[in-house]
Amino acid sequence: MSKHLENVSRRGFLKTAGVTSGLILAAPMLSNHVMAAARGEEELVSSGYLAIKPDGTAHVFVHRVEMGQGSRTGLPQVVADELEADWGRLHIEAAFGDKARFGDQNTDGSTSIRKFYDAFRQAGAAARMMIEQAAANEWGVSVSDVEAKKHRVINKITGKSEDFSKFVVAASKLEVPKDVQLKKKADRTFIGKPQRNIYMKQILTGGTQFGQDTIRPNMVFAVAARPPVVGGKVTSYDKAAAMAVDGVLDVVELPALEMPALFKPVGGVAVVASNTWAAMKGREALNAQFEDGANASYDSAEYEKQLWKSIDGDSVTHMKRGDVDAALEGASKTYSADYYVPHQHHIPMEPPAATAEWNGDDLKMWVCCQDPTSVQETVAAFVGKKPEEIYVEATLLGGAFGRKSKPDFAVEAALVAKAVGRPVKMVWSREDDVRHGYYHTVAAQRVNVGVKDGKVTAWKHKAAYPSIGATFNPAADQPGAFELGLGLLDMPFDTANMQVDTGKAPAHVRIGWMRSVANIQQAFAVGSMVDEIAQGEGKNTADMWMELIGFDRKINPSVDLVKQPGAPRDPQYSNYGESLERHPVDTARLKAVLDKVVQMSGYGKDMPKGKGIGISVHRSFVSYVACAAEVEVTDGELKVTNAWMAVDCGVAVNPDRVKAQMEGAVLFGMSIAMHGEITAKDGAIVEGNFDGYPVCRMSECPPVETAIIESDAVPGGVGEPGVPPVAPAITNAIFAATGKRIRRLPIKDQLST
Amino acid sequence: MASIKLNGQRVSVDAAPDTPLLWVIRDHLNLTGTKFGCGVASCGACTILVDGEPMRSCQFRLEDAEGVEISTIEGQEDSAFKNVQAAWRELDVVQCGYCQSGQVMAAAALIRSNPKPTDEDIDEALNGNLCRCGTYQRIRAAVHLAAEKMEA
Ligand code: FES
Ligand code: FES
Numbered sequence: 001m002s003k004h005l006e007n008v009s010r011r012g013f014l015k016t017a018g019v020t021s022g023l024i025l026a027a028p029m030l031s032n033h034v035m036a037a038a039r040g041e042e043e044l045v046s047s048g049y050l051a052i053k054p055d056g057t058a059h060v061f062v063h064r065v066e067m068g069q070g071s072r073t074g075l076p077q078v079v080a081d082e083l084e085a086d087w088g089r090l091h092i093e094a095a096f097g098d099k100a101r102f103g104d105q106n107t108d109g110s111t112s113i114r115k116f117y118d119a120f121r122q123a124g125a126a127a128r129m130m131i132e133q134a135a136a137n138e139w140g141v142s143v144s145d146v147e148a149k150k151h152r153v154i155n156k157i158t159g160k161s162e163d164f165s166k167f168v169v170a171a172s173k174l175e176v177p178k179d180v181q182l183k184k185k186a187d188r189t190f191i192g193k194p195q196r197n198i199y200m201k202q203i204l205t206g207g208t209q210f211g212q213d214t215i216r217p218n219m220v221f222a223v224a225a226r227p228p229v230v231g232g233k234v235t236s237y238d239k240a241a242a243m244a245v246d247g248v249l250d251v252v253e254l255p256a257l258e259m260p261a262l263f264k265p266v267g268g269v270a271v272v273a274s275n276t277w278a279a280m281k282g283r284e285a286l287n288a289q290f291e292d293g294a295n296a297s298y299d300s301a302e303y304e305k306q307l308w309k310s311i312d313g314d315s316v317t318h319m320k321r322g323d324v325d326a327a328l329e330g331a332s333k334t335y336s337a338d339y340y341v342p343h344q345h346h347i348p349m350e351p352p353a354a355t356a357e358w359n360g361d362d363l364k365m366w367v368c369c370q371d372p373t374s375v376q377e378t379v380a381a382f383v384g385k386k387p388e389e390i391y392v393e394a395t396l397l398g399g400a401f402g403r404k405s406k407p408d409f410a411v412e413a414a415l416v417a418k419a420v421g422r423p424v425k426m427v428w429s430r431e432d433d434v435r436h437g438y439y440h441t442v443a444a445q446r447v448n449v450g451v452k453d454g455k456v457t458a459w460k461h462k463a464a465y466p467s468i469g470a471t472f473n474p475a476a477d478q479p480g481a482f483e484l485g486l487g488l489l490d491m492p493f494d495t496a497n498m499q500v501d502t503g504k505a506p507a508h509v510r511i512g513w514m515r516s517v518a519n520i521q522q523a524f525a526v527g528s529m530v531d532e533i534a535q536g537e538g539k540n541t542a543d544m545w546m547e548l549i550g551f552d553r554k555i556n557p558s559v560d561l562v563k564q565p566g567a568p569r570d571p572q573y574s575n576y577g578e579s580l581e582r583h584p585v586d587t588a589r590l591k592a593v594l595d596k597v598v599q600m601s602g603y604g605k606d607m608p609k610g611k612g613i614g615i616s617v618h619r620s621f622v623s624y625v626a627c628a629a630e631v632e633v634t635d636g637e638l639k640v641t642n643a644w645m646a647v648d649c650g651v652a653v654n655p656d657r658v659k660a661q662m663e664g665a666v667l668f669g670m671s672i673a674m675h676g677e678i679t680a681k682d683g684a685i686v687e688g689n690f691d692g693y694p695v696c697r698m699s700e701c702p703p704v705e706t707a708i709i710e711s712d713a714v715p716g717g718v719g720e721p722g723v724p725p726v727a728p729a730i731t732n733a734i735f736a737a738t739g740k741r742i743r744r745l746p747i748k749d750q751l752s753t
Numbered sequence: 754m755a756s757i758k759l760n761g762q763r764v765s766v767d768a769a770p771d772t773p774l775l776w777v778i779r780d781h782l783n784l785t786g787t788k789f790g791c792g793v794a795s796c797g798a799c800t801i802l803v804d805g806e807p808m809r810s811c812q813f814r815l816e817d818a819e820g821v822e823i824s825t826i827e828g829q830e831d832s833a834f835k836n837v838q839a840a841w842r843e844l845d846v847v848q849c850g851y852c853q854s855g856q857v858m859a860a861a862a863l864i865r866s867n868p869k870p871t872d873e874d875i876d877e878a879l880n881g882n883l884c885r886c887g888t889y890q891r892i893r894a895a896v897h898l899a900a901e902k903m904e905a
Binding site for chain 2: 066067069070200202204206207208212213221274276278347348349350396398430656663664666668691695698699704
């Protein structure tokens, strides 16, 4: 869609936006009253997500952001399918932040399809039914005698057909049906069929609008010198020296960070200039000095020791089944292993950027954010406005992986623009991105397993890592149940005695969520240990998984959760915010994806010396993914030579995008396994760019083959669940190839030493 | 005021002589197809052509642009580039798309100089172009496809 068209039609819809607000999530269908208001526009509004113009153009409002995961293509597919639309006559609108109208816009947690599949289907189906009804009325036939097909309505009696446009105005005067008739699977036209990225043309001609690409009239550019340690403060800077740099226009101090960190900016000093480079040079010239504050002693090597002390020390028990200590005591054989995964960083290709424009008291913003409504809320508190008074457009995102759901950078843009009285683009450099992140945590885990009579009888798992909760509440000093629920509390094992414990781990940097979150370290520990037991018991790892998982059943992890002292109610397994009825923990589906990768990879066959295949499987974001990785280790050099992924995500709306996400997840998981390590020294992050924090390059990319399990289950997540099984599959493959067990990530040069 | 030849046209720019072309192109000339990913020559998002050769615009200074022909993604129209675009579309290569300006610039440059690249040739030519979304497998296939299209 061209930028021009987008703006024009958005204005058109804004006229009715005032009356449509407030109804969206709770009741996606509009009331009569709202329909009456919409009549003035003579457009058919079946929900906040869909408005059909008299010429038949279907405007689909995609309130979720696009960051490569395909939501701006997939959600329109869902509407188009139920609407019986012609794809070429959809007009896909990148929606602005408006919680009242659109409901949750926070695009993370792999939720776009799984949370909005029903609402988008209903929007399409309701509009189709209204158009069919209008056509039946016009032709004087029963509605069962008409049928919508590809933007036309067919009169089944006469065989005659007419374009949707003929009926839009009449249809807009009808009631929006409360009970919609959804299409049958066999009649699907878009759901389950590959559909190309709607932004392809712009991407291939350089015409995209990412956050870094925003241009406003009279705009200037800003970068900032920020305290290297979280909670640090500026002590001095040389404003005159910065102003002396050619192109520098102004220097603006940012408010110091008061804990808790939340999504607030970290403080520092911004330099504003006529281009980004001049601003960067001005920042050098500033020579800003900082006092480091309470986190100045954070040192990754020291902190690791502290984590292992916590693993040895006191425990809080979150999950308990049977008597794990007695079972370990009585075991004929025990396994114990310590796993370590350091801080990781999102490092999206596009560093964060935000543009703010004040017009008197009006504030407009363009931000590569994962949630425009959280930008509204976070900025509002700093500029003395109500969230809904700020217009925020989520631009395209050049990757995000969780980083861009924290809008600290947007606040900076709003404040600096206000101070200089011109539109400002706040540009983060790569170093800014790497040194001022919301890092994936640093995790130590110990797993103790007991085997008796050839059967695993005990699994005791302890984890110590700084919690995401600490970013919001400094009192949170160990993993929370919401994090343990990502792969530990829901371990799908039919083992009689199990326990999940945590140890203390205070945070000294801002901890955030990164693609697949705590599943990263938890699936690594679980997936590695299963392989270790299999090895020790002389079994094949696939068989070991099958044995541990046990018979086909649906698990309710809540039954074994331990109520914490003072907790108001019994703990509930969070299940990624879904009910267990809609999205069960289904062991049959888990086993099926594992079976599939075993088949695809030929796991179990004899491999030449120095080569090996490893497998792992994990359920996350209510989807099931198994990975098999084949590696070759020559003279200590690791090469991943093949990868196979099998995914069961329920209905795969856009199968080709599901595959693309699995391909991407393999690379993301490989980067974690092989390279990713963020470290702190004297409270500051050591790494700064892709040299210090490498991610996989083309030459490291193996062929990836993906199988999607055919399923009628409601859609699960896709963007994240591919990541967790990758790292353990690789390290298990290394073991198969070399006999060397990798228990700490990244692998880096562990194979050559 | 410096003057450079960009996409076939002379343009003048009021920026310090040491300004990397990346920022000249993006901030002064408002052509944002050339992307900023690292600023230190390690990601390739900022790839432009200087006298037909792929270069990192974050490392190429305005003062060195005297007398050379610069072109950005917005100015590509030869058959190599068109075939690359067609192949990219056919295989639905992109995810977020941010790295892809650099990828297609580098890919087209490769098939101009090497009409039948092997996997190894592709890996070598494009190893400097990072893609955090992990689209490498499709890029590789699309370069082969673009090369085939050149022959057809
Ligand atoms: S921005 Fe120039 S190589 Fe990364
Ligand atoms: S497509 Fe997102 S970085 Fe390459």
